[in-house]
Every structure is written in C-alpha cells, then in structure tokens.
Amino acid sequence: MEAGVACKWNYPTWIESERFGRKSTGSLRFGRIAKQEHKTRVVVSARFPVQTSSNRHRSVSLEVSCSSYTNFSASTMETGSIHAPFDEALMLKNKSLEVEPYLNGHSIYLVGLMGSGKTTVGKILSHVLGYSFCDSDTLIEQEVNGMSVAEIFKLHGESFFRKKETEVLQRLSSQKQLVVSTGGGAVVQDVNWDYMQKKGIVVWLDVPLEALAQRIAAVGTHSRPLLHYEDGDPYTKALKRLSYLLEQRGKNYAKANARVSLEEIAGKLGYRDVSDLTPTEIAIEALEQIEVYLKEEDGMAIAGL
Numbered sequence: 001m002e003a004g005v006a007c008k009w010n011y012p013t014w015i016e017s018e019r020f021g022r023k024s025t026g027s028l029r030f031g032r033i034a035k036q037e038h039k040t041r042v043v044v045s046a047r048f049p050v051q052t053s054s055n056r057h058r059s060v061s062l063e064v065s066c067s068s069y070t071n072f073s074a075s076t077m078e079t080g081s082i083h084a085p086f087d088e089a090l091m092l093k094n095k096s097l098e099v100e101p102y103l104n105g106h107s108i109y110l111v112g113l114m115g116s117g118k119t120t121v122g123k124i125l126s127h128v129l130g131y132s133f134c135d136s137d138t139l140i141e142q143e144v145n146g147m148s149v150a151e152i153f154k155l156h157g158e159s160f161f162r163k164k165e166t167e168v169l170q171r172l173s174s175q176k177q178l179v180v181s182t183g184g185g186a187v188v189q190d191v192n193w194d195y196m197q198k199k200g201i202v203v204w205l206d207v208p209l210e211a212l213a214q215r216i217a218a219v220g221t222h223s224r225p226l227l228h229y230e231d232g233d234p235y236t237k238a239l240k241r242l243s244y245l246l247e248q249r250g251k252n253y254a255k256a257n258a259r260v261s262l263e264e265i266a267g268k269l270g271y272r273d274v275s276d277l278t279p280t281e282i283a284i285e286a287l288e289q290i291e292v293y294l295k296e297e298d299g300m301a302i303a304g305l
Contacts (some may be wrong), residue, residue, distance in 0.1 A: 030165065110123060116184075122180070166195070203259075260285050260286045
C-alpha cells in the first residue's frame with residue numbers, strides 16, 4: 001500500500017497546558033481539506049494587530065498552506081491561520097529564509113524519545129519551510145488497516161512494527177522537501193539511518209527525562225506500548241522506561257546531524273524550566289542547528305573534503 005501524507009495541525013495535550021497558555025497569545029484555525037495532485041506553493045502573509053505596547057505581546061497572523069506530492073496516494077492540503085507572538089513568528093520566518101538556500105530541498109527527519117515533541121515541532125517546520133509533513137507511525141497505522149501502534153505491538157509484535165517502519169522510511173527516502181516525525185525507536189536500526197540520511201538531515205530533539213515523563217503522564221500511557229512493561233503510577237512508569245530507552249538508544253540519537261537541546265535553549269532564553277519553552281522557540285533553534293550543520297557541510301565541500 002502506498003504511504004500517504006497528511007498535513008495537519010493537532011497540538012498534543014502537553015503544549016495546551018496552563019504554562020503554554022500563558023506564553024502563547026493565539027489560536028489556530030484551518031479550513032477544509034482539499035485534494036491536491038501537484039505540489040503547491042506556500043503562501044505567507046502577515047498582519048500585525050498591536051495588542052500592547054510591547055512587541056513580545058504583539059501578534060502576527062500567518063496565512064499558510066501545506067502542500068503534498070503526486071507520488072503519494074493520499075495527498076491532502078490544508079490552509080489556515082496561525083496566531084503567534086510577533087517576535088517569535090517573525091524570527092521563525094526570517095530563520096527559515098536564511099536556512100532555505102543551504103537546505104536545497106533536503107528533507108528533515110526528527111528523532112527523539114517518545115513525547116519529545118517531534119510531531120508538533122515538525123508541523124511548525126513544515127509550514128514555515130513549505131514542506132510536506134509526515135508522521136511515520138501514522139503511515140504505518142494506515143498500512144495496517146488503521147490499527148493503532150499499541151494494537152500493532154499487541155497483535156503482531158515489535159519486530160513486525162520495526163519492519164513496517166523501515167519500509168515506510170525507505171519510501172520516504174526517495175522524496176525531497178519533507179519533514180518527517182519518526183518513531184522513538186527508528187534510530188536503532190542502521191538501515192533506517194541509510195534511508196533518513198540519503199536525502200535528508202536528521203535532527204535530535206533532546207528533552208530532559210523528567211520533562212518527558214511529566215508530559216507522558218499528563219496524557220496517559222495507554223498509547224505507549226513500551227511503557228506497559230513498567231509498574232507504578234504513570235510518571236514513575238514513564239521515567240523508568242525512558243531512562244532505560246535513553247541508555248539503550250543514546251549513542252544512536254547522538255549520530256544525528258543536528259541536536260536541539262531544550263535545556264540549552266531554556267538557559268539561552270533565561271527560562272527556569274524547559275516547560276516554559278514554546279514549540280516555536282524550539283523550531284527556531286532546530287533551524288539554527290540545521291543551518292550550522294549545513295554551513296559546515298558546505299564549507300567542507302568547497303574545501304574538497
């Protein structure tokens with residue numbers, strides 16, 4: 001079955017918390033989904049209604065469209081309006097314009113532990129870059145008759161899921177201009193790295209384990225099959241399993257082309273807690289780290305290395 005690309009903005013519960021509500025000034029609106037057979041251009045326009053005398057609290061409205069590709073059978077397009085703090089939205093757009101010439105259409109693969117925000121940050125990046133967004137877990141679910149990841153693990157086992165994961169990444173590797181949110185364990189198999197780095201840049205979202213455990217506990221652990229092996233309350237279960245997974249996968253995550261550390265972003269911006277970071281701030285840092293990597297690669301190529 002051919003993998004489909006769905007472009008959607010669905011913020012997970014962890015960024016709809018009270019903390020996030022205090023930092024964000026906005027809302028999200030999208031029109032109906034329309035079928036599209038050809039790649040369409042992202043249209044970005046801005047309005048700047050001043051709400052207070054501070055730029056930090058001024059809002060910008062960005063009109064965006066997310067495009068799809070003809071060689072995916074389930075092509076969809078969504079358009080909408082995003083409201084974000086003025087300085088964040090402007091910084092995000094400016095940084096994307098700086099990175100695009102170096103990016104040269106290469107896809108971006110986001111890796112990291114469960115709950116690290118790969119889907120949320122990935123959708124922000126896809127919109128600002130005019131890329132299509134893919135969630136590899138969602139594509140696997142579509143291939144297995146809509147069965148959830150938890151159900152696939154229960155009925156078919158992890159090895160079956162990993163095989164499907166590799167098949168999906170193989171198909172995506174032939175495409176350009178994608179932002180792909182991968183499953184937490186995609187980094188374990190070497191063949192997956194071959195596919196992700198074939199025409200792509202791998203970015204690791206590095207989030208402190210305590211913050212991840214809090215996020216997962218807040219939304220529940222029922223959809224996380226690898227957490228079913230642990231005992232205790234949701235936070236304890238999540239922290240135990242995440243610690244084990246990071247010990248097993250840490251070296252694999254470290255092979256990413258770029259690393260986005262939420263602790264480093266929080267320190268740079270003067271925040272006490274990584275939970276105070278907005279997804280837009282994380283996306284800006286991701287673009288900065290991608291730019292650093294691409295400039296280094298460009299310099300090495302010029303030097304003939």
